[in-house]
Amino acid sequence: MTVAGQPAVGALAPDFTLADTHGSPVTLSALRGSPVVVVFVPFAFSGICTSELCELRDNLGAFEDAGARVLVVSCDPAPAQRAWAEQEGYRFDLLSDFWPHGEVARAYGVFDDERGRALRGSFLVDADGVLRWSVVNPAGQARDLGAYRAALAALTA
Numbered sequence: 001m002t003v004a005g006q007p008a009v010g011a012l013a014p015d016f017t018l019a020d021t022h023g024s025p026v027t028l029s030a031l032r033g034s035p036v037v038v039v040f041v042p043f044a045f046s047g048i049c050t051s052e053l054c055e056l057r058d059n060l061g062a063f064e065d066a067g068a069r070v071l072v073v074s075c076d077p078a079p080a081q082r083a084w085a086e087q088e089g090y091r092f093d094l095l096s097d098f099w100p101h102g103e104v105a106r107a108y109g110v111f112d113d114e115r116g117r118a119l120r121g122s123f124l125v126d127a128d129g130v131l132r133w134s135v136v137n138p139a140g141q142a143r144d145l146g147a148y149r150a151a152l153a154a155l156t157a
Contacts, residue, residue, distance in 0.1 A: 006109030006121075009134060013038070013125040014107040018073065018095035021082035026071065026093055029129060035068040035155055036125045037148065040110050040118040042139070044076040044084040044094075052120075052142050057090050059145060066152040068124075073097050073104055075117055110136055124151045 007014055017027040028036060039056070041049040056063075056070060063070050070092035074081065081094040097104045102118065105111035110121035122143055124133040133151035137143055 005106070006134065006136065007107075007123075007131050009131050011131055012129055013123065013131045014104070015129075016104045016107065018097055018104060019078055020093050020095055021078050021085055023078060026095055028071075028125065031069060032129050033127050035066060035127055035132075035152070037063060037068050037070045037152075038108070038123045038125060039070060039072045040105055040108065040121040041072060041074045042112075042115075042117040042120065044074055044080045048120075048140065048142050049074075050084075050088060053090060054088060055145055056092065056148075057088065060091060062149055063152065066156065068152060068155075069093075071095055073118065075102050075105065122148070124148075124155070126155060 015029045017025050020026050043049055072092060073095045075097050077098045078096040081096055085094050102111040105118040108121060108123060110119040112119055120137040120143060122135050123131055126132045132155060135143060135147055
């Protein structure tokens with residue numbers, strides 16, 4: 001699925017700085033030197049989002065083996081994300097795109113203006129900050145872990 005305004009594969013990924021669950025800023029461009037997987041989810045605590053992130057949590061070794069850092073972004077406030085991360089045992093960063101509401105999701109072409117949430121978009125950014133892979137799924141459709149694995153494998157090929 002292609003979304004209008006989505007950055008093109010091969011282009012520099014839109015930079016951003018967002019607060020993590022403890023209020024510490026995380027800046028994408030500061031992570032250059034290693035790949036980063038940016039995962040947008042609609043809502044904390046929702047069924048499909050929780051299932052997807054638990055699958056990422058349970059397979060985090062595949063991302064770590066590729067040297068990739070996982071950043072999960074939603075429009076939820078940081079305290080809600082912190083409670084969700086603690087409940088589910090997430091060991092990756094959850095970043096709040098709460099205010100200005102959805103600004104980073106808009107930069108990646110995955111903000112749903114009607115519902116005020118991010119769509120299910122994932123973006124693989126290489127060590128130089130270049131977008132190498134992306135997928136955007138419609139509401140209600142979880143992303144395939146195999147697609148992440150294939151995209152990470154293509155980086156090292």
